[in-house]
Amino acid sequence: MASLTREETQALIQEVLEVYPDKAKKDRAKHLAVNDQSVEQSKKCIISNRKSQPGVMTIRGCAYAGSKGVVWGPIKDMVHISHGPVGCGAYSRAGRRNYYVGHTGVNTFGTMNFTSDFQEKDIVFGGDKKLDKLISEINELFPLVKGMSVQSECPIGLIGDDIEAVSKKKGKELEKPIVPVRCEGFRGVSQSLGHHIANDAIRDWVIGNRDGDNSFETGKYDVAVIGDYNIGGDAWASRILLEEMGLRVVAQWSGDGTLSEMELTPKVKLNLIHCYRSMNYISRFMEEKYGIPWMEYNFFGPTKIAESLRKIAAFFDETIQANAEKVIEKYTAEYEAVIAKYRPRLEGKKVMLYVGGLRPRHVIGAYEDLGMEVVGTGYEFAHNDDYDRTIKEMGDATLLYDDVTGYEFEEFVKKVKPDLIGSGIKEKYIFQKMGVPFRQMHSWDYSGPYHGYDGFAIFARDMDMTVNNPCWKSLQAPWQKPAEGEAEAIAASA
């Protein structure tokens, strides 16, 4: 089926909006748009980062999810205390598959859940004493812990606990950084503010820790990988490419990262930022304070990887530039084989995406390398600057939807009829029951890595496995299918 024209897409949006009451319709209309590559600024066609409408089914998370789940959580040698009632930490534990190396419970704590488990009396009398005791206990039980962060849940802000004072006191006592993070879930409209708060906490409590300490030997090829959370091993697949180029990766933020790596980041020559949305704040800060330039890169699919490697190499001298070409050449045979194998099976398939902060635009290149076409994309919690970057990546007259509601997404899928949907776990089973192939693109549907050349092979395999799975033909019960020859018989009798 041919793609929709601009008018058809516009009509589709109008049709979907029809069911809303006037006020909600007016609001939602601003979040849905037809992509127009000639638009320079996204704010002219789409509004983002606004409070979701009450009563609609949104897919967003909270500030605590943005801070503990995304930015702080993967730092492996720190304990991240979910300060407040027990549920927030328990239900978000280890769901994001941020892989790391180490002995869990000895020197790394990534998949463990630490919580202050608030009870009624803590709400009434305050939980500072409990936090104080908890920090001492953790330090006693896990003496190799390098530091702690206190991730506030909603009640902490509501009852006004002074976690900063406790953190300062305990930090002095234990001589380890204890970082209070004010990421109460009710702050902001989505997890995006949580990223910002977490970045600010890193800025205030971590980044400056080694200012004036020159014992770290710096090199001229030092870089930091920022905003790669090592989901299914992503950061490792990216890191080897940079190392093969001759660069030294000093820090990984924050997948498989450590506290000391973060403290050393101000000493690098270049910050490479993958997830712009969640970590641009700290990169901008480091640029201002330490003069470290930063650049965005994209390691999804061979076209974008080659582009990014060349762009990164352009920051350095000829040796690195020559090495970049060598790396690209080295993997050429490998990725060409992948494309030769899967492209014929996937050519022309249509994809709709609805993910978080960077994937709705970053993975487009990877799909295009496989001959697939992204016909609709949207972000849960992006801001205008993300859409600025998306408009250029997407084809003309494709759908853009910001903070899409459950209803809108279903309707779009029914009309656009994509061959594959990439979104989160909450959408997965609805669409599978509708008979549409689905990949969970937040944590790669328990697969991965998808970054780098190694990741591309896995990405291609997974997409093929999903789209061409024989199960999609078996969704209709046999007795509901028209019997063989029946359709022709009806046609003949008419």
Next chain:
Amino acid sequence: MPNVMIRRNDDGGLLFYVAKKDMEETIASVETDTPEAWGGEVELTDGSRWYIDPISPPPEFPTTLRFKRAED
């Protein structure tokens, strides 16, 4: 009076970034841009105009400055 971070983009132009508003615009023109001072009225590519008292000597970019909306 937003806090604005001014930084150079890849082409050497100046970017005007307001974190609170997610606004990232290129600066089209600056009233005073001499070796002695930088500032005055700043016009962005989207047409909005901002004002800052000229700073002398000119600041090193990137840096964060407080701007006012220019009055017509």
